Amino acid sequence: YMHADNAVQRIAASQGGVVTRRQAINSGLSPNQIDGRVRTGRWRVVTSGGYRLFDMPGEFDLVKSATALLPRAFASHFSAAKIHGMTMLKGEPTSVIVHTRTTHTFPGVLVHRCHDLQPDHVTSVLGIPVTTIARTVVDVASSISPKHLEIVVDDNIAAQRVTHREIREVLDAVARKGKPGVRKLRSILDGREGVAIAPSTLEARGNKLLREAGIVTFLTEYAIPWDPLRRFDVAIPENRLAVEWDSRRWHMQAQAFASDRRRDREVVTNGWRILRFTWDDVHRQPQLVIDTVLAALAA
Structure with missing residues (x-):
């Protein structure tokens, strides 16, 4: 044996x-x-x-155990977020969702049950059955504040992990009267429908970050001196410093990338400097943004 x-x-x-x-x-x-x-x-x-048979200390071993033993179980909610690398959602209990009307329990795991988990709402990551990012956003909507949910939606769309349409389709599929989080998430999506990356939101948050750091002498939508028909997102003319808040989806396009490089060369030849920051920079490394701008001003 x-x-x-x-x-x-x-x-x-x-x-x-x-x-x-x-x-x-x-x-x-x-x-x-x-x-x-x-x-x-x-x-x-x-x-x-x-x-x-034995305990395992790995980061996802508990959720692997639950999905292996519970019927039609998938990592969900905050566990799904962690598996997908959704860094704006963390620190919550290990969670799975079970597609059944029967109550199930599992030691150390929060077991959610549902009857609206459709085949296109689930996937597999690292060999772990897990809800898709769109379904995960819908599931956590009831558990976090509107502001937090707004950041989660914007961050994942900016990172091209999911689209407005994908989240909307899942929301429409599971929405029912009184379902927690539906109205909150629908309101956020309604305000962003058709917007590739919500650039105005990125600029507003970037500008707010500068102000909160005490950098208040900047001008927004500043006409470029040598090309007045175009504008910098942010400019500090006395330091000949420009700041651009780069929409990730837009600036991943080859044509836009080449255009930005030409624009950067023009900035240098006209005696200015330019700093570019992405959505990830503003939301995940705000101190780096502040330190970089302050260093440029001090140079």
Whole structure:
């Protein structure tokens, strides 16, 4: 039975330390052998037909365990956000969603149940069944403040992880009267529909960041001295310094990238300097933005 035990151990290692009874039997262990391992304490019963062979300390091992043992379970909510790299959502309990009307529990895991999880609302990341980013945004809408939700929506659209349309389609599919978070998220989407990256939002937040850092002498929408029909997002004329808040989606386009490089060369040849900051810079590294601008002003 050594071969069967080794096979079971390998399965458990890939599932956060757990196996199902069916997996153990398929690997060559008999029902009596399984029950004997439970009686001696080698295996611990976690769910009906599910056993923990050993604990694993990995970042996603607990959610792997839950999705392996619970029926039609997917990492969801804040766990899904972590798996997808949605850094604006973190620090919440391990969560899964189960597509069933039956109540389920799992040690150390918050189990959500639903009956509206559609096939295009789920995917797999790192071998873990997980809700899509669009579905994850919809699911967490009820758990965070409107301001936080607004940042989450803008950040993920800016990072091109998801589109307004994808979030809207999931929202429309699961929305029902009284469902928590629906009105909040719909209001945010209504204010951004058709906007590729919400550049005005990025500029407003970037400008606010400068003001909060005590940089108050700048001018916005400043006509470029050598090309008055075009404008800098921000300019500090006495220092001949310009700041541009770059929309990620727009500036990932090859044509726009080349245009920006030409514009930057013109800035240098006319005795100015230009700093460019992206959505990620403003939202994830605000201190870096401030320090860079202050260093340029001091130079």
